[in-house]
Amino acid sequence: MKAVTWQGIHDMRVIDVPDPRIEEPTDAVIKVTSTGLCGSDLHLYEALAAFMEPGDVVGHEPMGIVQEVGSAVSNLEVGDRVVVPFNVCCGSCWTCGQKLYSQCETTQNHEHGTGASLFGYSKLYGQVPGGQAEYLRVPFADFLPVKVPEGPSDDRFLFLSDVLPTAWQALKYAAVPEGGTLLVLGAGPIGDMTARMALREGHRVISVDLVRERLARVQARGAEVLDLxxxxxxxxxxxxxxxxxxxxxxxxxxxxxxxxxxxxxxxxTMQKMATLLPDALAEPLLKKAGVDRLAALYTAIDAVRRGGTISIVGVYGGAMDPLPMFQMFDKQVQLRMGQANVRAWTDELLGMLTDDDPFGVDSFATHHLPLEEAPGAYERFQKKEEGVVKVVFRP
Structure with a gap:
């Protein structure tokens, strides 16, 4: 099958790889009909290259049609239309019982001290083959895939894999009071969707970004905007x-x-230097040396009102970043953060999407491309060129 693979820094290639197969009785294999390009994929493109190996299949926002199921799968049938959440989670361990699916104890990665495995996301998160491919093996098929109705186009449901639950959790964690004001830093796919959801909840939304096309999208939905x-x-x-x-x-x-x-x-500069080192040296540096860019987080801490809440949904990788603890303590700031527990939100969100399109998901993607055009799409997305905000590949 054809798949998007990582071959090196800024080097994504579509190549032939072996077809996935049933490996456990609880597996399913789906034929991918749509798969998204996420902002998190850009971290693999450059910053987290030390945790990648040439040939890794990337992507964690897929949906498609069930082609085959394992002998122990009872909730899915061949021909079902499904969305696959990006957390690889079992649904039955203790953390899954708490709906902390991004922390699934069955798929945690103890070697790197990280939570649940993710589709297509490096050795840090299990090195599970991803969904920017023609076919995908889905573990825990009785729990993980979300069955969706026939009829509406893929775009109506595709974003249940990541964008919608990630934005929804960010908004829930923000705990905006009724009639309150929410500042959203970043108007990429997640920031954009979060602003749409907050506006639908009746909040005042102020969005900040440096790309005018992105600001225009959220402004058209009713947000106030600030050019960074x-x-x-x-x-x-x-x-x-x-x-x-x-x-x-x-x-x-x-x-x-x-x-x-x-x-x-x-x-x-530190991130770029780390990518030049051998993996054995770069991996601990990227995890421990605090190379994250904290400008946005510092802005959030400075901007939030006293007693306010900061919800962090942007991905961070380092472990020793200096934080303005005095300011945070003095302002009585509340912090919530973490990978989205996708499966905790999908049923609620699916109910909102079945008969309506309250978040504008049908037109959310700015570009629909064949899988073969993935390398160029990665480059344009990173450089924020040609109005690229959200890319959907059609394998």
């Missing part, structure tokens, strides 16, 4: 947001940028 470059020419984002909120700051901030943040050239 323009704000930095003045007193900065936090000051600009306080000016819009009676000098107090927003009730909550969702940080939807993570280590791809603009504004930390030293950290950027």
């Amino acid at each position: 470059d323009e704000a930095e020419k003045g007193d900065g984002v936090a000051a600009a947001v306080r000016d819009l909120t009676d000098g107090r700051g927003p009730d909550a901030v969702i940080e939807a940028v993570g280590m791809e943040a603009h504004g930390s050239p030293v950290a950027t």
Whole structure:
């Protein structure tokens, strides 16, 4: 089958790889009909290269049609239409019982001290072959895949794999009070979807980004927008947001940028240096040396009102980043964060999507491309060129 594979830094290739097969009685194999390109995939493209091996199949936002099921699978049948969440989770361990599916004890990666395995996401998270491919093996098939109705196009349901539950959890964790103000840092796919959801809940939303096309998308849905470059020419984002909120700051901030943040050239240089080292040296450096770009998180801490909440959904990788603890303690800031527990939210969200499109998912993708065009799509997405916000591949 054809699949998108990592071959080196900035080197993604579509090549022939072996077809997946049933390996456990609880497996299923699906024919992928749509699969998304996520902002997190860009970390593999460069920053987390030390944890990749040439030939790794990437991608963690797939949906498709069930082709084969293992002998122990009773909830799925050949021909079912399914979305596959990006957490590889069993649904039956203690953490899954707490709906902490991103921490599944069955698929945790003890070698690297990380939580549940993820599809297509490096040795850090299990090195499980991903979904930017023509076919995908899905473990725990009685629990993990989400059956969706026939009829609407793939775009109606595809984003249940990641974007929708990630944004929904970020909003829940932000705990915006009724009639409150939410600041969303980043208007990429997750920041965009979070803003849409918050507006639907009746909150005031202020979105910040440096790409005007992205700001235009959220503004069209009803958000107020701040251009990052323009704000930095003045007193900065936090000051600009306080000016819009009676000098107090927003009730909550969702940080939807993570280590791809603009504004930390030293950290950027350290990341690039790490990618030049042998993996044995680069892996501990990337996990322990604190190479993350914290500009967005610092902005969130500065901007949030006293007693407010910060919900971190942007991905971070280092372990020893300095945080402004005095400011955080003095402001009585509440922090919530973590990988989305996708399966905890999918049933609720699916109910919202079945007969309606409240979040504009039918038109959310900016580009639909054949799988063969993946290498160019990665490059344009990283460089934020040609209005690329969300790419969906059609294998």
